Amino acid sequence: MVAKTYTVAFEGIEARVVEVQCAVSPGIPSFSVVGLPDKAVSEAKERVRAALTNMAIALPSKRITINMSPADMPKEGSHFDLPIAVALLSALEIIPQDNAEQIVALGELSLDGKLVPVVGALPAAMAAAEDERTLLCPAACGAEAAWVGAANVIAPRDLAEVVRHFTGQSVLAASEPGEVVQPHGARDMAEVKGQERAKRALEIAAAGRHHLMFVGAPGSGKSMLAARIPGLLPPLTPAEALETSMIHSLSGLLDEGGISRERPFREPHHTASMAAIVGGGRGAKPGEISLAHNGVLFMDEFPEFARPVLETLRQPIETGEVVVARANAHVRYPCKFMLVAAANPCRCGHFADPTRACARVPICGEEYLGRISGPLMDRFDLRVEVPPVAFTDLDLPEDGESTASIAARVAIARDKQTARFADQDKIRVNADAEGHLLEEIATPDSEGRDLLIKVAERFGLSARGYHRVLRVARTVADLDGAETVRKPHVAEAVSYRLAMAKEV
Structure with a gap:
C-alpha cells in the first residue's frame, strides 16, 4: 500500500507542488528517501525517526521507501521533514489517508517532535490554495501563511498535535493572518539644510520611480537625503504587499508573520558579491535587487562596487526581472526597484575644492567615475550634484518642507499614474x-x-x-x-x- 501527501519545492517565488509517496513493504529493514533529495532532505529520515520514537511510535521492521515526485526536480531544504512524517504516519494507518491527501505540508522537525519554522510559507499557501488543499505548517508560520485568504491553514506546534488533529482527538482551528507591521518613523526632510535641487530630484524620483544618482563631496548629505526616501513613498498596495512579501518569505525576512505595507529600502555594502546583489548562491536565493522589489535599492559609494556587479544591474533595470541561470534550472525573480546611487566625485572626494583636492585633478575624477560605464550611467533618469553645505548653514533653523508635505504631492502624482495605467497589467508608474x-x-x-x-x-x-x-x-x-x-x-x-x- 502506498500512502501520499503533498508539499512544495521552490523555484524562485514559485512553489511547485511535489507529491510525497510512502511505501512500507516486506524486506530488510531500511528507511530510504529518493526523488533527487539534497543533503538536508536525505537527513530528514533521522529526524522523523527520532520524532516518532519520542511519541512512542515504533517503526516496523520493514522496508520504508519515501519517493518525491516528480523525481527529476531538485528537492532542497529542511521543510520536507513534515510531509515525509505525514506520509509515513498515513502509511502506518495512524493518520487517515484521505486527510493526508488533502494537505500541502511543510516544516522542519526537531528530534523531540516539535515543528521548527521554515521559509516560504507564503508561496506555499498560494500553491495550496490553487490546488484547493489545506496548508499544514509550523505554528510560527501560520500567521504568515494565513495572509492568503483563499488558503485554509492549520499550524500545529508539534507532530503530536498533527496526529491528534487528523484523528479527531483535538481539532485545531484555522490560523488567522498576522497583524500588519506598522511602518517605522520616517526621517524628516526638514532636517536637511539646503540642497533644494537634490530634494526636488528626490520628489520627482519618488513620484515616478525614476533612478537617481547623487554625486558630491564627502559630508554633503547624499546618504542623509537617501535615508529620507522611504517617507516620501506611498504605502504598498495590497497586491504589491503580497508580491513583495512572497520574496521576503523565501528569505526569512517577514517579521513574525506580519506583512508590511512599507516599501522595502535596501542598502547593501559596496563589498557585496554578485550573488548577494543579483541573486544566486545555494538554492538560487533572491538578491538585493529582488528584495528591493517595489521599493528602493540604495547603493552608497557606487563606484566602489565591483565592476562586474555594477554591470549586472543593466538588464534587470530595463526588464524588471532577473533570471538566475543554473545548469538544471532558470529561476526568475521580479525586481522593479528604484535605484538610488551616491558617489564621491573622485577618490579624495574634494574634486571641486582647489584648496583640498589632490594633485591629480581632473584625471582622478575621470578615472574614479569612469568605473561607472556609459551604458549604466545612461540608465539614471536623474543626476544631481550635491554641493558641500557651509558650516554656517548648519545653525539655521529647520524651515524647509517636511517629509509629510512632499509625500502628499508624491501621493497625488502616484494616484494619477494609477488611474492612467488602470488598464495595463504590468505598468504602474511612469518609469514603466x-x-x-x-x-x-x-x-x-x-x-x-x-x-x-x-x-x-x-x-x-x-x-x-x-x-x-x-x-x-x-x-x-x-x-x-x-x-x-x-x-x-x-x-x-x-x-x-x-x-x-x-x-x-
Missing part, C-alpha cells in the same frame, strides 16, 4: 511606460518638442535617453497638476539628464 503608450501620455506640446529636439541634436541624446527624458517630464507634469507635458516640464527633465553625463 514605453512604446506607443509613452508617446500617448508624454508627447510634449510644440514648444516642449522643439526644445527636446534641440537638446537631442546638441548633446546627442541616445534613444534610451530621449525616452527617459519623456518619462521624467511626464512625472514633473503630474507633480505640477498638468494634463499635457509642456516646455517647462521638458526643461526641468533635461536639466537633470545632462548633469554629469558621460553618454547622454
